[in-house]
Amino acid sequence: MNHKIRDIDLHHLIVDPIDEKSAVEEKNFTPIVDLHNVNVRKTDDVYQHACNITAWQQLYDQLKPGQFIGQLDECWLEGVQFFKEYTSSALRQSCMVWPNAVWLGIPPDTETTEGYIGSQAISQQTIAIREGGKEFELNTPDDYTIMGLVVDLELLTKHISCLYKEQQDTLLPLMRNTTLQVNALQKQYICHLIQQALIAGEQHPELTTNPATLNTLRQDLLDSLAGLLLNSHQVDNKHSRTRENYQKIVTKARDYVLGHPQDVITVANLCEYLHVSRRTLQNCFHAIWGISPNIYLKAIRLNAVRRELESRYSKHKTVQDAAMAWGFWHMSQFAIDYHTLFGELPSQSLASRGHLQAYWL
Numbered sequence: 001m002n003h004k005i006r007d008i009d010l011h012h013l014i015v016d017p018i019d020e021k022s023a024v025e026e027k028n029f030t031p032i033v034d035l036h037n038v039n040v041r042k043t044d045d046v047y048q049h050a051c052n053i054t055a056w057q058q059l060y061d062q063l064k065p066g067q068f069i070g071q072l073d074e075c076w077l078e079g080v081q082f083f084k085e086y087t088s089s090a091l092r093q094s095c096m097v098w099p100n101a102v103w104l105g106i107p108p109d110t111e112t113t114e115g116y117i118g119s120q121a122i123s124q125q126t127i128a129i130r131e132g133g134k135e136f137e138l139n140t141p142d143d144y145t146i147m148g149l150v151v152d153l154e155l156l157t158k159h160i161s162c163l164y165k166e167q168q169d170t171l172l173p174l175m176r177n178t179t180l181q182v183n184a185l186q187k188q189y190i191c192h193l194i195q196q197a198l199i200a201g202e203q204h205p206e207l208t209t210n211p212a213t214l215n216t217l218r219q220d221l222l223d224s225l226a227g228l229l230l231n232s233h234q235v236d237n238k239h240s241r242t243r244e245n246y247q248k249i250v251t252k253a254r255d256y257v258l259g260h261p262q263d264v265i266t267v268a269n270l271c272e273y274l275h276v277s278r279r280t281l282q283n284c285f286h287a288i289w290g291i292s293p294n295i296y297l298k299a300i301r302l303n304a305v306r307r308e309l310e311s312r313y314s315k316h317k318t319v320q321d322a323a324m325a326w327g328f329w330h331m332s333q334f335a336i337d338y339h340t341l342f343g344e345l346p347s348q349s350l351a352s353r354g355h356l357q358a359y360w361l
Contacts, residue, residue: 007315008311008313010304010307010308010311010313010314011059011258011304011307012059012094012258013057013058013059013094013095013096013135014057015096015134015135037075037076037201037205037208038073038074038075038198038201038202038205038208039072039073039074039075040071040072040073040074040202041071041072041073041074042069042070042071043069043070043071044067044068044069044070045068045070045310045352046060046062046068046070046089046091046303046306046342047060047306047307047310047311048310049068049070049072049087050093052070052072052074053072053074053083053085053148054074054076054081055081055097055098056095056096056097056098057094057095057096057135058093058094058095058096059093059094059307060091060092060093060094060303061091061092061093061254061299061300061303062089062090062091062299062303062341062342063089063090063091063092063289063291063296063299064089064090064142064291064341065340065341065343066088066089066343067088067342067343068087068088068089068342068343069086069087069088069089070085070086070087070088071085071086072084072085072086073085073198073202074198075197075198075201075208077214077217077218077221078218079151079152079155079218080149080150080151080152080155080218080221080222081148081149081150081151082147082148082149082150082194082197082198082221083147083148083194083198084145084146084147084148084194084195084198085145085146085147085148086144086145087140087144088142088143089142090139090140090141090142090289091138091139091140092137092138092139092254092289093137093138093139093140094135094136094137095130095135095136095137095138096132096133096134096135096136097130097131097132097133097134097150098132098133098150099132099133100132100133100152100153100154101131101132101133101150101151101152101153102129102130102131102132102150102151102153102156102171102175103128103129103130103131103132103148103149103150104127104128104129104148104149104150104225104228104229105117105122105127105128105129105130105138105146105147105148106127106128106146106147106148106149106187106190106191106194107122107123107124107127107145107146107147108145108146108147108191108195109124109188109191110145111124111144111145111146112124113141113142113143113144114141115128115138115139115140115141115144115146116138116139116140116247117130117136117137117138117178117179118136118137118178118244118247119240119243119244119246119247119248120178120179120235120237120240121179121240122146122179124184125181125182125184126179126180126181126182126235127179127180127182127187127228127232128178128179129174129175129177129178129179129180130175130178131153131175132150132153136178137251139288139289147190147191147194147195149190149194149221149225151221151222151225155222156171156222156225156226157171159222159223159226160226160229160230163223163226164226164230167230170229170230171229174229174232177234177235179235180229180232180233180234180235181232181233181234181235182228182231182232182233183228183231183232186224186227186228186231187228189224190221190224190225190228193220193221193224194221197217197221242287243287243288246283246284246287246288247288249274249276249280249281249284250284250285250288250289250296252273252274253270253274253281253293253296253297254296254300256270256273256274257297257300257301258300258304261301261304261325261326261327262324262325262326262327263327264327265297265327267281267293267294270293270297281293298337299341301326301327301328302337302338302341302342304326305322305323305325305326305328305338305346306338306342306346306349308322308325308326309322309346309349309350309353310349310350310352310353311353312353312354314353318350319331319346319347319350322346322350323346334346
């Protein structure tokens with residue numbers, strides 16, 4: 001069989017739908033991973049951190065200056081993935097969970113600042129939810145922590161039907177939302193369960209190889225998740241329409257920049273392309289990110305260059321080649337801007353190509 005080999009796109013997720021023939025040939029799309037171990041990964045590189053969550057597709061853009069610090073504590077049981085993620089800097093994230101699964105993003109009680117999935121706030125009273133195989137965008141502030149729980153959709157559906165037969169058809173309608181309002185105590189419990197499981201698995205690795213312990217933990221996670229979901233409610237989004245419109249404009253602006261890497265894109269260009277006034281454009285970027293359009297546009301291009309410099313799949317062999325491919329012509333100013341945003345020189349990023357690794361504990 002001939003397989004078409006395509007160029008690696010470092011700046012977009014792969015969102016090709018699974019065709020009918022492929023679905024027949026491969027019915028189980030649950031990823032094959034190293035089960036049961038708790039992995040703790042620390043990194044000071046935003047590109048590497050985006051690659052650290054097993055079986056996800058992710059692209060992160062760092063938007064504010066400073067050295068990035070990220071940590072991911074992750075564990076897999078059969079059909080269940082759970083993790084705790086910390087990021088030090090404000091990030092724009094493109095994310096996609098493995099297919100035939102459902103993801104819950106749960107901020108712990110200690111997290112007092114709000115992240116966003118699309119235009120919807122992930123607050124103390126809500127959780128984020130997204131079906132696997134579908135791209136979504138997260139915006140997270142500085143110094144942010146979130147718990148994640150991903151479950152095979154068939155596994156969760158069967159579990160709910162066994163425990164709550166009268167509510168077995170509730171899950172799919174819930175997944176049409178991006179956020180859900182949940183019971184505070186149930187949310188607190190599932191966060192505590194994930195946190196304690198990660199700590200126990202790291203400190204006592206023998207627990208993660210004991211079948212009885214693993215089965216109990218898996219059932220506890222499924223039970224608490226089912227209860228949380230079936231007691232949840234749709235969030236009233238009537239007050240977020242303005243932010244939704246602003247978010248759409250900011251997203252379209254990023255897509256336009258990525259689609260025209262060598263063009264000099266100004267605020268005037270964006271206003272014309274997006275059919276908005278300069279004032280509206282300023283309001284959009286300040287509402288979503290607290291920065292000007294010019295700063296945002298430059299940050300998106302600098303992040304694109306960083307991916308080119310660090311990825312072994314990049315076709316650009318030098319700093320100058322990568323910078324020029326994204327419209328930077330003044331190399332000394334480019335180096336200054338790059339260092340300001342990421343805390344290192346572009347030559348240092350290029351030197352790490354092909355052997356970037358997170359710090360695994």
